Structures are given as C-alpha cells and as structure tokens.
Amino acid sequence: MRAMLTAVALILCFSTLAASDPVPGSREEAIAMVKRVQQKFATQGPQATFDAITSSDEFHDRDLYPFVYDTEGWNVAHGANPQMVGKLWISIKDQDGNYLIKEMVGIAHGPGSGWVDYKWPNPVTHKIQDKSAYVEKLGERYFVGVGIYKP
C-alpha cells in the first residue's frame, strides 16, 4: 500500500516537474547532495540514511537522487528505483560497455571520490541518457553517488 502510494506520489511529482520544465541538476548540486548524504550517514547512521534515500523525498531534487552500494556491488539504497535495493549490481554494464559499478567500487577503494560517466535511465524522462555521477566513499563499506543527466 505504501509502495503504491509512493509510486503514485512519484508519478505526480514527475508529472509536475515535467510540466514545470525543470532545469537539470548541475555538477555542484550533485556534489552538494553527496555531501548531504555523507552528513546524514555520519550523524544518523546507515540505516536511517538508506531509508531516507530510498523511501523519502529527503534527497530528491528534480533528476538528482543518491544511490548507495556496498563495496561488493550490492545496492543498499536508491533514490529513483527502490526495486534495485538488495540486489548485486557489480557486473552491470551500460551500452557503451562501461562496468560502471566496478568503476565506482574502484573509486571507493582508491581515491575515495571521483566522477564516473555512463548511460542510465533518466527517472524524469524514462530515457537512457548520458550520465555523469559524483561518487564518494561512505563509511568503510559503502560509497554514495549522485549523477547528473547530460542533455
């Protein structure tokens, strides 16, 4: 019931956005959203943060949304599609052949933050678009990312 309500709400929200011809989120806004997740993770712990990402509108801004995976590739939170939570995505590959999750895992293990370019469905337009996501290590086991869709 909740899920349904959420879906309805999402549809209403998207339609509202579309109607208002929203401006795509910028790189800065994406980094800012990552920082907000970091902050929430740091303060409220993982579970609250993940729930907030997946089940609330706390981190939704037009086409910007956060996603969290552990370093093995399992999704733990997703701002656009709750179905993705709890599934292993390490071997996912976009149309250009980018193992995007593996790249992100590499950033998490290596520099701790960075940009990853790949193709992904736009939750607003429902089209697969070129995306550039800013990723940062989140805690010891996770990393968080927010991407912008390039027109």
Place this chain on the structure above:
Amino acid sequence: MIRLLRNVPISIKAFSASAVLLICIVALGTQASVFLSNLKTDLKSLSDSSLSKQQQVLDIAKGAIDTHIDVFRYVAWASTGVKPATLKTLEGRFRRESAKVSASLGELAARADLTAPERVAVTDAATKWQRYADAAHDTVEISTTDPALGTVMLGGIDDEYSRVDFDIQTISSLVTMETRSSAQDLFSQAGLNQRFIVLVGLAALLFGAGVTFMMSQSIVAPIQAVTRALQAVSVGGAADVKLTDRSDEIGKMWRAISVFRRKLESDNRLLGAREQELTTQNLRFDAALNNMSQGLVMFDRDNRVTVANRQYIEMYRISADVVRPGRSLRHLLEARQAAGTFGEDIESYMARQATEGFIARKTPELPDGRVISVVNTRMSDGGWVSTHEDITEQRRTEQRIAHMAGHDALTGLPNRLLFRESMEQALAAPDPENGVAVLSIDLDCFKEVNDTHGHPAGDALLRGVAERLRRCVGDGMVARLGGDEFAMIRVGAQSAEDVQLLAERILKTLGEPMKVEGHDIRVGSSIGIAISPAHGDDPDELLKHADTALYRAKADGRRTFRLFEPEMNLRALARRSLEADLRGALDRGEFELHYQPFVNLVSNQVTGFEALIRWHHPDKGLISPADFIPLAEETGLINPIGDWVLRQACLDAATWPADLQIAVNLSPVQLRNRALPRFVILALAAARLDPKRLELEITETALLQDDEALLASLHHLRALGVRIAMDDFGTGYSSLKYLRSFPFDKIKIDRSFVKELGIRADCAAIVRAVAELGRSLAMTTTAEGVETEAQLAHLKQEGCTEVQGYLFSKPRPATELATLISTLEKGLAA
C-alpha cells in the same frame, strides 16, 4: 607323398580337403564373431555414456540460449508497451526454461560417469548459471516496472551468460574429446581385428589352395589322362595310359573303361558292318525307288509328304521342292495344278477325300490327255503310299486292239465281227415301221485287178472302194467282211424301194473309174439285199440271204443288185450241197480221168493224150468240169483234186508205150502253190514215169501276176525235163510278153479260133501267125477243138504242128486207150 596319395580313395581326399576348408572358415567366423561382440559392447558404452552426456550438454546449451534470448525478448517487449498478460506468459516461459537448465545441470552433475575435469566444469557451470539466473530474474523483474533500467541491466547478464556459455563449451569439448577417443579406440581395435582376419583368411586360403592342388594332382590329373585316353579312343587311336595299378576310384574307373573300350571296339565293328549294310540297303532302296517305272509318293497320317521318287516329279512336271518331306498334300496338288497335271478342283478333291474316305484305286485323266493309274495303299502308321503309272500308251494300245478286233486293218472299216454285233443290236430292237436292210457287196473284177496290177494296187483299190462306200452309207454301217466282200447295214429302211435306191447309188459310185497307182480302173460291183423282218430276223440268216441275193446278181451278169427272194435260197442250197459233195468226192473215188489224143501232123502219129477230169456224181450223174472246177478253185479243193489228177495221169501214162506224152492241166491256184514241183516229182516217182513224157498245161492268166516264185517253179520243173505248154492261147491278153517271160515248149491255140477257121479270115491269119511264131521260137503249136476235115486241112496249110479234137477222138476212159490208139493209127495211116 604323391605316391601315397595315389592309393587314398578320392572320397577321403575330398573329405579331408573339405574339412580343412571348414576349419579355416570356422576359425575366421569365430574371430569375426568375437570382434563383432566387442564392437557391440563398445558401441553400447559409447552411446550410453559419451553420447548421452553429449546430448545432455547440448540440451543445456540450448536451454541456456533460449533462456537468455527470452530475457532479451522480455526487456524489449516491456520497453515497447506489450500487454502485461503477454509479458506474463513470456515471464512464465523464461522461468521454466531457466529452471530446466538448472535441473539439467543438476542431473549432469549427478552422473557417476563424469571424468574429473568434467565434474569441475559442470560444478562451475552450475554455479555460474545460478548467478546468471539470479541476474536474469532481477532484470525481468525490474524491466516490468522500469524497462529502461532493464535494458541497461542486459549488459550485465550478457556477461554472466558468456561465462556460463564458456563453461558449457568446456564441458562439451571434454565430452566430445571423450567420445572421439572412444571412437578412436574402436577404430584401432577394428583395424587390428581386420588385419587379423585378413591374415588368418590368407593363411587359410593358401592352406586350402595347397590342399586342393595336391588333391587335384592326385584326382584331376589322372582324370585328365583318362579323358585324353577316351578322346583318343573316340577318334579311333590307341590309349597309352597305364592307370590300372592304382587302387583308388581312378584305377577302378580305368579298369572299367578298358573293359568298356574293348566292348566299344567290338560294337563299333558290328556297327560299321551294320552301317555298311544300311548304306547298301539305302542305295538299293534309292535305286529301286528311282528306277521303278511308277511314280511314288508317300504321305504321313497328316497328309504330309515323307518320300517321293524321281518318276513322280517328272510325271507331274513339278519341282523336287514340292515333294520335300513335310510338304502338304494341298501344296503338292496346287503345284500340280499350276503345272497342268491336276485336272480336278482341289477343294472338292479334299472335301471328297474327307467325306468319302480313302480312295484306293482310280485312273484319272490329266488335262494333257495322259491317263494315270493311281493305287493308294494305307500303311500301318496311318500314312499312305500312292503309286502312279502312266497307262496312256496301254490305254491307246487297248483301244487300238479293241478297234483292230472290230475293224479291218486295210480299210479301217468294221470287220465281220463288229458288223455282226451291229446287226444283232439293230435286230434286237426292231422298229415295226422300218426294217433293217443288209446289203452284201462284192467287187466284180477285183481278182483281175489283183492279178494284173499286183496286190498293192488291189489294196489301194479296196481302200478306195471303202471310202466310196463310207460316203454312201449315211447313218448305217459299212464293213469289209473279207477279200472283196463288203457289207452294209441300213437301219430304218422305209421300203424295199428305198434300199434299192441306195443299192443303185452304190453301183453308180463304184462303177465310176478309180485312180489306182496311176491306172484308171473301172471296178464294177454286185449287190445282194436282204431286209428284216421279211427275210428273217437272225443276223446270220439275214446275211446269208443277202449273200444268196448277191450270188444271184453275179449270176445275172454282175453290175447289178438283187433283192433276196426265197427261191434264190434253193439255188444257193444246191450250190452248197454240190460243194459238200465235192469235198467227199475224192475220198469216195467219184473222179475219173478221160484222155483225148493229140496227133502230130508231120508224122501223122498220136504223140500223146491230154488228161481231162470227170466227176461221176452218185445222184446227178456225170458233172462237167466247167460246173465244179470253179467251185473247187473257190473252195481250195482244187489242190487235192489237182494232185490226184497229176498222180493218176502219171500212173496211167506209165502203162502206155514210151513214146506217148501225157498232158495235165494245172489251175492257177495250183501253180501258186510253192509245193508244186515237189508234188510233180512225187507223182513222177510214184509212177516211175520219165519226166520228159509229162507235159503241164497252164493258162496265160496264171502268169499275169509276174510271180517270180511261180516262174522259178516252172524253170525247176522244166529243168527236170517236164514240158510246159501254154493253154488256151488267144482267149486272154495273148501278150507276147508271156511267151518271152518263159520258154514254153508248146502253144495250144484256143478252140474258138479253130471253130471259125475257114469262116473268118482273121482267124486263119492268127493261126498262121501263131504257127509261124512257134516255128521261129522252136515251140510246138497245137490246135484244139478240131472237128472237121476242112479245119484239119487249114491247120496243115497254116503250119500247125499238132491237132486235137473230136475229129480224132473225144476224151476216152483210160481203159479204152489201147483200142483207140490202134484205131487212130490205122485211120491216120490211111
């Protein structure tokens, strides 16, 4: 070895060879069987293990592909808004397929016959498949709500699938390698077995060939030798093979053959003899067949020719091919018809043969006129033989003989026999209205023609007469009964006048001159007619009456005809009774000789007597020679009578003085008898009379025929010393030719000249001329019938040498001669 084999029976040899070959075959068979059995086991393991494994792997690979494709299909359909129900169905299929692949991998992993690498690969594949399946399930699930994300997810599961596929390929390779190695094992094993079988087979073949060669050396070679020997025997050569020392079947066979050969040789000798005999018989048969006078053809039961001879072919003018064995009767008849030697219709002939059956004997006439006598004889085998003889000539001869029997050869007219038959026929069916007339026709002077011109002329005359009569006869019949006797029968004579007209026509026709051998001869005829039923109804009687009438016609001066009248019969009867009397007269001694003297006018002495016959008939008294001599000449009785006269005259003359001559008359009939000189000699001898005293008088008509034999007889008699006189000179032709043809001793001048001497001057002249002729030819001239002194004076004056007549004496019996002589000499002297 060979020597040992010679005495082993062939049956044992053959058995041994067969046994060896059998063992070889059994060994080969066993080996092949074992090999095949192994092969079967190996193939079974191959199909049970390797092949089923391979099949499972293939199934898994296929199931994986299907699953993977369905994932893609699902994402694509979800992206394009396909109905949820369809997507549901597709999702269901995807789940089944994925589950089936998992199950198959489980089954494969559970197999006990997996090799270690296989097991590792299968376990890997199962793990990877599980991962793939999970990812695929996620993709499907997400695609339902977020097709775009599903689309992105496809890249990930594709990788997963590649891994699974790699493992499946690995398993497949492993299993394929295993199968290949098993097959290679089988192949190498088969090669081994093949080599073994080939080697063992070759060995068996060599061994068998060796054994067979040895057997053939001990069986075939001697058989070949025997065969060669038999061939040599068959062409007559000698067999120089020595096989009798063998104790096997060959030896036995050779001993048997030797016996058989000796038998064969003796049989051949017999056969040769038989063949020679048969050849001879065949030649004889052929010769007999082709030299028999008849044509012969033989048929089998189906009317097919079996044999025919040359005469048959020639007789019917057909080719030899027509009578080739096997030819049909119909074909033969057709050929004969084509050759013109079969006159009947073939169809009706065949039909008649079929219906009337076998015709044993027939004499058909061919279209060319030949007559063939055909005799058909059935043979025991159902065939028949037909002999053909050309009897045309025989037929003609028969017909000629039949014609000759009934016809006269000279004129071709029917003869007496046929004539009589015709008469019988005519009389057997009398016509009440019209009678049957018989004409008896006789030529008047045929004898003279015969005498004057000879028999050929006479014959020609008869032929001419026959021709003329034939023209007269009409629908009657004319026949020559003999000599110059003809007869005619006329059926349907309306009346006596009618027949008389015919007779007149005949007389006229025959009275006309006839050209015979350059002479114009006028031959008259006399005819006697008898008509039935008035003159009798019996052929003989009727003919006799016609003869009687003829006789009457002749008696009435010839060249006429007479119809029979009953009284004629009486006269004829008289004549016949005279003839009968004449026949017995000689035996009964009714004849007597009378003698008439002839006188020499120079010496005035009786120089001899002429013997003249007299017949004392018991009832009729003395009968004149003029009455019975013609009858005797006609009947031939003149010969015995003349002979008697000659003998009697000689006997009488022997009693007379030796200077007296005896003159005897000879009939022309007697003269023509070749035996005349013998009769004369016998008569002279019987009387012991000097031939010089005998004088034979002949008439000039006797010389008419210019008969060489007759002249020879006269010369013969004259050489004996008998004197020959010409009698009745002046009555006939009186040709000087006759005087020249024979040197007569005397000429007797006919009494007719003497009778008119002194009355007719020419008679005196003739007498004078004859006397003169006699003198110059040194012949005595005797005048007959001197009755008066005046005649005697004239005869003396004309120079006749002798005279004879009633003036001196009429003929007297022999008993009165002595008296007569003395009386005459007294008178002459005065």
